[in-house]
Amino acid sequence: MALLRNVDRTLDGPWEMIVTAPGACAGPGDLGALTGFIPAPVPGTAAGALRAAGRWSEAEPTPLHGSDVWYRTAITGRGREILRFEGLATLCEVWLDGTLLLAGRSMFLAHEVAVDLDGTHSLALAFRSLAQDLARPHKRGRWRPQLATPGSLRHARTTLLGFMPGWCPSVDAVGPYRPITRRGEGGRPTGIDLRSAVADGTGILTLRLTIPEAVGPAILRCDGREAVLPETAPGRFEGRLELPEVALWWPHTHGEPRLHAAAVEIGGQTFDLGRVGFRTVTMLRPFAEGLSLAVNGVPVFCRGACWTPADLVGLPGDRDAYAPLLGLAVEAGMTMLRVGGTMLYEGQAFHDLCDELGILVWQDLMLANFDYPTDDPAFRAALDAEIAQLLDRLQASPSLCVVGGGSEVEQQAAMLGFPDSVWRAAAVEARLREAAAARRPDLVVVPNSPSGGDLPFSTDAGVTHYYGVGAYRRPFEDARRAEVRFASECLAFANVPEPASLAEAGLTDPRAPGWAAGVPRDRGADWDFEGVRDHYVGALYGVDPEALRRDDPARYLTLGRAATAEVMEATFAEWRRPGSVTAGGLVWLWRDLAPGAGWGVVDVAGRPKSAWYALRRAFRPVQAVLSDEGLNGLRAHLLNETAAALDLVVALTFASAAGKVAARAERPVSLPPRGAVSLTSAALLGRFFDAANAYRFGPAAHNLAHLRLSAPDGTLLAEAFHFPSGRDATPREIGLSAALVAERDGIALRVASERHALGVHVALDGPGRPADNWFHLAPGAERRLALVGTSGRPSGTVRAVNGSGAIRF
Structure with a gap:
């Protein structure tokens, strides 16, 4: 209802x-x-x-x-x-x-x-x-x-x-x-069944309700149109309203999340039914081959995070608690949030805001890891009521697209060696499918997260919790080798908050005894997720994290922030390229549950971490990524998720860190609406060049490849970097500069560098943050950064991971 x-x-x-x-x-x-x-x-x-x-x-x-x-x-x-x-x-x-x-x-x-x-x-x-x-x-x-x-x-x-x-x-x-x-009892409709659907471009709104002793007709209104609902039994009204060419609801990356107010008038009294959206959600391949979703017939790469409550202590469920965090999700280009089975069902305001903002919602049942007593009639009855109430409450929510039977129930049993007859959560799946068919037939039902393969955690089927790159310390190449179809969890790291947040929490020194309390670990494991992060610090920058932590803790934290940003961008670049079998990835987790270096890409105070900025770049609707294809060189992948065709300019430059150009190409490119173009480095250059440093005919001619996608007026839309010889983070003089400049929308920060700048990061002295952070600069390049949430004339510092010092502005 x-x-x-x-x-x-x-x-x-x-x-x-x-x-x-x-x-x-x-x-x-x-x-x-x-x-x-x-x-x-x-x-x-x-x-x-x-x-x-x-x-x-x-x-x-x-x-x-x-x-x-x-x-x-x-x-x-x-x-x-x-x-x-x-x-x-x-x-x-x-x-x-x-x-x-x-x-x-x-x-x-x-x-x-x-x-x-x-x-x-x-x-x-x-x-x-x-x-x-x-x-x-x-x-x-x-x-x-x-x-x-x-x-x-x-x-x-x-x-x-x-x-x-x-x-x-x-x-x-x-x-x-x-x-x-x-x-008050009586005087209002009950048994309300409100559903929206789309058929051949026409929105269809159906309504059934009961209001005893109603006088006069029942009129359903939506989008400026109306239909009279016949009285099919005493006090029972039902019917449908067709809305040809109604504006559809889209994820915010792919279009406008259009909502339409709906109301019913009975006997001269109007009842507000809320706002509805019209959209379809379909699967593009059988679930066994990997979850892959289309919205309104358009494939959507689902990227985002696994949600955590806005406040673990008070568990607020109002708009004021949700709005800032969901605003950050939209700003980061996230198309989906998963409310996992270890959490709790969020308040109505959460779903209303996701409807308004265009964020898809994956909703698990609150079941996780345990062998639940589904053979107990009382437990089954309570679970059936829980499912029914959830689906009824969200009956008109267009953002809800996936419902799952819980988290890691199948995985837990399978990893303990039980046969599939034990670990398959068939009883819960059957009850969920039956309820969804009756109440929300437009939803995709997932048996469990993960599930779908010969083992529930198989990476190349159904949905998986992918921690190959991450907890299992696999190289970046594993993101392709594992043939991940859909990662409903991935990339868990002990993400280090920005210095201001650590100072507020009294956690500025990673050597202090209290530091470890904020670092997550799996119960019973002899390792934690800081060790996972440290592994990639060593792999990316060629340093000893333990020695660095002991001798230079500030540098240790800086490289930790830079490393998780690099891993996030590299993994999603692999998954989003045309030709990838991956249809989605949801990062574990959205927000920290406590102060410290937790899993969240947003810290406990709601401030973005380096990982959030990396995802903001990785999730752009108009995107450029580079992939290393070995002897085939590099491949530039240009993505356009918008509904408009785009005429842009692509440039690919191979240079030294000092800016000496070894090869360069620039050309116009037309990106089709909701389409992509892939170009090899050979096609762009028009000749052979060892772009990936794979042939090794003598010393490498470059140590940096820079892909730039821009509007015809030069406005940067997206860029990507490739480091064939690795990332040299040795501090040196790179000619980094920063200055405040006046722009039409306020004061911006201009950051430039004479040489290649690795992991450029901005820290403001007062409140606020830059629109982007922990990014790279090509030799001779500059960025103009909007400053969010500042007042007056801001000040602060700019540093680069490979720079010799801080630049004040």
Whole structure:
């Protein structure tokens, strides 16, 4: 059932909260003698309320699952009302005037209860100790994962956040973290089934609803057009509205994410149905051959990240919490975000914003790694209700495109040696497919992430979690050799935040004892993801990371930031080239869950890291990449995902670091709409040149190849670099310069270099950031960078990884 908009009133309180020993209060009547209540925002969490009261710290999180937590408020009204609880974490009792109304066992289910009001009443919520519930005897699963503990979590419908030692802080999710609302009974439609579809360019909006004792016709309106819905049974209306040539919804990289307001008028009263989008999502090949998606018939390379909550402590679900982070995703050119099975279902505002911004959403069920008791009727019933509520709530969301059966359930069992008859999550997949067919037949269903091959983590089938380049320390060439079809997770590194963020967190020295707490590791592993990053620092720059960490920690962090940026760009350049079998890659993770060098490409404060800037370049809709084809030289791949044909200029230059040109070619090129052009270095130059330094006929004539794609007026659109002899990061004088310049849209920063500049990075003295960072400059080149979020006349420094010092501006 889709939800009406702007109908229910939030039950804001004021609320107050108290933490008690488990079982200390059997009911709300026992609260009267207690003192120590604190204000508690709703929606919100107990940890968030304690933090606001100065009684909780991220550095030393107060355990809450071992306690009971009580919320209470007064509610005033007369007559029958419906109270709706969108999300209660996790074992919750709802009491009205000492009478138990509801006992819920899932933080993923919404609940509605009818109450009869006659004046002022006392409403109380009791969140019972989850730790006590998990400690009671439970049937053990066939396997016990390393990811989370305790094993009895397989029976609990709660987030795994806070239960995953090694990469997630122990923050306990307790409380009414989603809105509580109230409404009068009757007088509004129920059983709303709203669906959008596209057929031969015509948008089709269908609606079914019930409103007892309705007087007059029901009229469905959308995009300035309307249709009368016939009354098919007393109080039951259903019909369709056709919208020829309706503007379609597109991912923001491929077009405009057009939304259309929909409403229904019944008996002179108008009900807001929200905004709908019209689009199709189809698979371009069988799932066994690798997930590959088309939107509105156009193939889309799905790139983005695996989402993490905006605040692990408070678990906010409002627009203000989501908007800055989703804005960064759009700015980075991300087309997809995956909400994985270790997280939690995000609030409605998240999906509304993804609809508005044009970000595709992959939504997993909240199932991960465990052997879930799908043979238990109560568990199955709760899971069925969870799936139904999720799909009903997002029934009209065009951004939702993939639903998955969870994360690493199949992989966990397969890696422990079980046969496929055990590890295939057939029961969950069947239930998900049945529910999607009934409620959202336009969605693509993925059995599990990963899944689809002879083993669920096979890289050349279905969807995979690809960490060949990354955790398994494979060379860059493995990104092609592995024949990755779709990486629903990839490229996990301990990404180092910018210096300002480290200073705020008191983590400026990687040798300090507290540094390791911010570095993620897999539980039980004898290595961590800082070691993974260090491996690529050594491989890329020919240094000893351990010695550098000991002797020059600032340089160690600088090369760490540069290395993860290089790896991100190189991997996606391989995957996005024409001829690649890869149809998508989602980086693990979007945002850090704690201060320090976490997996996120955005730090815990919401600031981009070097990896984010690299992805921003790698994800450009109009893109240029170079691939090393060995004896066939280099190949320039020029991509255009927009709907317009583009007449551009491509230039390929082979030079020394000092700028001595060994070969150069420049020519106009026409890129078809949503198409690509690939050109060999031989075709561009019109002659033989050892572009990849593969033939080795004498000393190399160059150590840098630079591909530049520009508009006819010279505006840079994209560029790529190739280093046939490796990246020389030895600090030297390179003629780096920086100056502020006035532009039409404000002050910009002009950065130039006489010699090749490796990993140019800007640090502002005050708030704000450059639009790009951790980029390369060709010899004699310059960049003009917009400065985001600054005020007045900004100042700061510019450095290069291979430069001899800092340049002030």
